[in-house]
Every structure is written in structure tokens, then in C-alpha cells.
Amino acid sequence: MTAEVRVALIELTHTYRQGGSLVRVLDGVSQSFHAGEFSVLLGRSGSGKTTLLNLIGGMEATQQGEIQLLGNSLVGLNEPGRAALRRRHVGMVFQHYNLVPTLCAWENVALPMTLLGVRLAEARRRATEELATLGLEAMAQRMPDELSGGEQQRVAIARALCHRPAVLLADEPTGNLDLDTAIDVVTRLVTLGRAHGTTLIMATHSLEVAGHADRVLRIAGGQLQVATAP
Ligand SMILES: Nc1ncnc2c1ncn2[C@@H]1O[C@H](COP(=O)(O)OP(=O)(O)OP(=O)(O)O)[C@@H](O)[C@H]1O
Numbered sequence: 001m002t003a004e005v006r007v008a009l010i011e012l013t014h015t016y017r018q019g020g021s022l023v024r025v026l027d028g029v030s031q032s033f034h035a036g037e038f039s040v041l042l043g044r045s046g047s048g049k050t051t052l053l054n055l056i057g058g059m060e061a062t063q064q065g066e067i068q069l070l071g072n073s074l075v076g077l078n079e080p081g082r083a084a085l086r087r088r089h090v091g092m093v094f095q096h097y098n099l100v101p102t103l104c105a106w107e108n109v110a111l112p113m114t115l116l117g118v119r120l121a122e123a124r125r126r127a128t129e130e131l132a133t134l135g136l137e138a139m140a141q142r143m144p145d146e147l148s149g150g151e152q153q154r155v156a157i158a159r160a161l162c163h164r165p166a167v168l169l170a171d172e173p174t175g176n177l178d179l180d181t182a183i184d185v186v187t188r189l190v191t192l193g194r195a196h197g198t199t200l201i202m203a204t205h206s207l208e209v210a211g212h213a214d215r216v217l218r219i220a221g222g223q224l225q226v227a228t229a230p
């Protein structure tokens with residue numbers, strides 16, 4: 001049986017204006033990502049990994065081509081429409097964490113759940129549990145600026161995971177972690193992903209991390225190519 005397609009990219013093209021010129025970062029990319037599949041996105045700095053993840057998560061509007069998220073097209077949706085789909089189906093770990101500075105660690109983790117209508121007490125319980133599994137039980141009450149880069153990274157991972165999204169997009173989630181912690185975190189993401197059938201798409205520069213993936217995709221010159229398949 002073929003696994004369900006969770007993310008479909010169809011002839012996706014994205015262009016940025018840089019100074020006076022246009023730079024085509026993605027050039028007619030087509031690819032499918034399935035339930036339970038862990039794909040790693042490799043590519044040089046500036047190749048378009050963050051751009052692609054942000055487009056899939058609906059952080060940016062689709063310019064040309066199509067993105068389908070669990071069968072829903074993102075094309076033509078405005079920001080609130082994309083945000084509604086993102087909240088329901090997607091967890092995002094950003095390259096620069098994007099924790100809310102005025103909320104403590106557990107409140108940051110609880111936020112996506114409360115936006116989905118989970119009661120605060122329940123969201124707090126689940127957030128605290130998730131932080132504990134990432135080794136951050138003592139940090140639950142701390143504010144982001146009282147945490148190291150690696151700790152903020154793990155809070156961001158807990159926040160992305162806690163509502164058990166169908167699609168988890170992770171942008172360099174291990175960039176600030178030492179190798180042992182990085183592999184721990186990736187192993188945890190993969191284990192959870194397998195248990196819940198999560199579609200995990202992770203941009204990374206780490207070949208060690210890529211070694212844990214089902215599929216390695218490489219992005220270069222606006223093209224997305226499968227580098228290795230299972
Ligand atoms: N908002 C923007 N406006 C103009 N150009 C942009 C914008 N965002 C990204 N770019 C350009 O698009 C290209 C791809 O950027 P992107 O951030 O997706 O790369 P990346 O693969 O994530 O790089 P890194 O590994 O350094 O994180 C780069 O040339 C970048 O300068």
C-alpha cells in the first residue's frame with residue numbers, strides 16, 4: 001500500500017527581488033512527501049531550503065505552481081487562510097527558533113495547542129511533559145532570554161511537536177546542538193514521527209543527521225533532486 005501524500009509540490013517556482021534583479025530560488029519543483037516519511041533537505045547556504053519550508057508551511061504566499069497540504073491547495077489563500085491550515089496540520093521549527101520573548105518556555109510550547117482550543121491546564125500539562133522528554137524539565141518557567149541557544153532550540157522543537165502535527169517542518173533544528181544532543185533530538189523526532197505517521201521534512205547541513213533519513217533531497221540551482229532513496 002502506498003502511504004498517503006501529505007505534501008505535494010507541483011511545478012513550484014519562487015522568485016525574490018534582490019536589488020534591481022530577480023533571483024529564481026525555486027524553478028519548477030515537483031515532489032511528494034508521504035505520511036511517516038522522514039526527508040532531509042540538503043543544499044548550500046542560500047540554495048532555498050528555508051524558502052521551501054516557509055512556502056510549505058504557508059509562511060509565504062505561493063507565487064507560481066501549487067502546494068497541497070493534506071489535499072488542501074495553498075494557492076490563492078490569504079495569510080489568515082494559510083495560518084488556519086498551518087495551525088491544524090503543521091509544526092514548524094524555525095532556523096532562528098522564533099520563540100515568543102514575553103512567554104516562558106512552557107507557555108511557548110503550549111501556545112499552538114491553546115490556539116487549537118486545548119484548555120490551558122491540559123496544554124500546560126502536555127507542554128511540561130514534552131519539555132521533560134527533551135531534558136528541559138528544570139527550564140519550564142524560564143524566559144527565552146534566560147536560555148542558551150541549544151535550549152531555545154529544544155523549546156522550539158517541543159512547541160512544534162506538542163500538538164502532534166501531520167507535517168513537521170524543521171529548519172536546521174540541530175544547528176545549535178552538540179552532535180550527541182543533535183542525534184538524540186533527531187532520534188526522538190524520528191521515533192515520534194514513526195509512531196504518529198508524521199511527515200518530517202528537515203533542512204540540515206549535517207550529514208550525520210541526514211544518515212537517519214528515509215530520503216535525502218538536494219536543492220541546487222532551483223531544482224530539488226532525490227540524492228538517495230531507501
Ligand atoms: N525575503 C527575501 N528577499 C530577498 N531575497 C531573499 C529573501 N529570503 C531569501 N532570499 C534569498 O533567497 C535565497 C535562498 O535563501 P534561503 O534562506 O531559502 O536559503 P537556505 O538554503 O535556507 O540557506 P541557509 O543554509 O544559509 O539557511 C538566498 O539567495 C537569499 O538571499
Ligand SMILES: [Mg+2]
Pocket residue numbers: 049050051095171
Ligand atoms: Mg535557511
